[in-house]
Amino acid sequence: MVLASVFSTFSDALSFIVEPQDSRGGPGLKVGGLGELGDLAGNHFLICAVALALAIALAMPLALWLGHLGRAEFLAVSTANVGRAVPALAIIAFCVAFLGTG
Known part of the structure; x- marks a missing residue:
């Protein structure tokens, strides 16, 4: 029973990615679908790159300083x-x- 629920949820998610769905924001608004996949993937990669750059900018100086101190x-x-x-x-x-x- 639980396994069927998980597969149903996965199927719904896959359907959302492939087929545009009606939005809850108003009539006639479509969200999802393969048309938006490229834009959403681009936004995701941009967010990941910014997060990685911030992590490197914070962690590298701290790591170098701690390594130099030896404490x-x-x-x-x-x-x-x-x-x-x-x-x-x-x-x-x-x-x-x-x-x-x-």
Whole structure:
């Protein structure tokens, strides 16, 4: 039963990407479809590039400074490990909430 619900949701998402849908914003407005896929992908890549540039601009000077000092190694490694673990924990929490536990 749960598996059918997941596949139904996936099918709806795939249908939204391929076929334009009526918008809730007003009559006659269409959203989604292959026509918007290129624009949305371009916006996504732009947002990712800006986020990556900001992360590099913040992390590189801090990493060079901490590496030069030779201190706070434990703090830097611990922070990086937490940053690696949080997305996986968020996905697990989302799956438990979406699919249920039993």
